[in-house]
Amino acid sequence: MFREINADLEAVLERDPAARNKIEAVLVYPGFHALTVHRFSHWLWKYEKTKLVARILSMIARFLTGIEIHPGATIGKGVFIDHGMGVVIGETAIVEDNVTMFHGSTLGGTGKHKGKRHPTVKKGSMIGAGAALLGPIVIGENVKIGAKAVVLKDIPANSTVVGIPPAQRIISNAS
Numbered sequence: 001m002f003r004e005i006n007a008d009l010e011a012v013l014e015r016d017p018a019a020r021n022k023i024e025a026v027l028v029y030p031g032f033h034a035l036t037v038h039r040f041s042h043w044l045w046k047y048e049k050t051k052l053v054a055r056i057l058s059m060i061a062r063f064l065t066g067i068e069i070h071p072g073a074t075i076g077k078g079v080f081i082d083h084g085m086g087v088v089i090g091e092t093a094i095v096e097d098n099v100t101m102f103h104g105s106t107l108g109g110t111g112k113h114k115g116k117r118h119p120t121v122k123k124g125s126m127i128g129a130g131a132a133l134l135g136p137i138v139i140g141e142n143v144k145i146g147a148k149a150v151v152l153k154d155i156p157a158n159s160t161v162v163g164i165p166p167a168q169r170i171i172s173n174a175s
Contacts, residue, residue: 001039001040001043003077004077005039007097008035008078008079008080009022009025009026009032010078011078011080011098012029012031012032012080013025015082016029016082030067030081031065031067031080031081031083031084031087032081033061033065034061034062034067034069034084035075037057037058037061038061038069038071038075041054041055041058041061042072044057051071054071065084065085066087067085067086067087068087068088068089069087069088069089070089073089073092073093073095073107073118074093074094074095075094075095076096076098079095079097079098079099079100079101081102082101082103083102087104087105087106088105088106088107088108089107089118090108090109090118091118092115092116092117093118093119093120093121094118094121095121096120096121096141097123097124098123098124099121099124099126100125100127102126102129102131102147103129103130104129104130104131105127105129105132105133105145106131106133107119107121107127107133108132109134110134119133119134119136119137119138120139122140122141122142125142125143126144127145128144128145128146128147128149130147130148131145131146131147131148131151132149132150132151135152137151137154137155138154138155139154139155140154140156140157140159141157142158142173143156143157143159143160143161144160145160145161146161146162148164149164149168150163150164150165150168151168152165155170156170156172159173160173
C-alpha cells in the first residue's frame with residue numbers, strides 16, 4: 001500500500017507543473033487525498049466484516065474531496081487525479097498504473113446487472129475533464145480520452161477519442 005501511495009505522490013510532482021514539492025502535494029491535492037484513503041478502504045473491502053467501514057471511509061473522502069471512489073475499485077500505482085471534483089470511479093472499475101484523470105470524469109456502469117460493469121483503463125491513459133466511460137469496456141494502453149467524450153465501447157491502445165456517439169471519432173496513433 002505504501003509503495004502505491006508514494007507512486008501517487010510522485011505522479012503529482014511529475015504531471016502537475018504547479019506542484020512545487022512533496023509537502024505541498026501531500027497537504028493540498030485532493031486527488032492524492034482521495035487515492036490515499038481509497039488504498040486503505042480497498043484493503044478493508046477485501047474482508048466481509050469490514051465492508052461497511054470501507055464504505056464509510058470512502059464516503060468521508062467523498063465529502064472532503066468531492067471525489068467518489070468505491071472501495072471495491074482496483075487502482076494501480078502512479079495514478080493522478082487532477083482538479084478532482086466530481087470524479088466517480090465505480091465498484092468494478094480497474095484503473096491500471098500511471099493513469100491521469102481530470103475533474104468530472106466518470107468510470108460508471110450502464111445498469112443494474114451484476115458482475116463486471118465498470119470500465120478497465122489500461123496503463124498510461126488519460127481521461128479528459130467531464131469524460132464518461134460507461135459499462136464493462138476496456139480502454140487500451142496510452143489512450144487519450146478528450147474532454148466531455150462519452151465512451152461506450154472498447155478503445156484500442158495508442159488512440160485518441162473525442163466526441164459523443166454517434167459522431168464519435170477514434171484517432172489511432174499507432175505506427
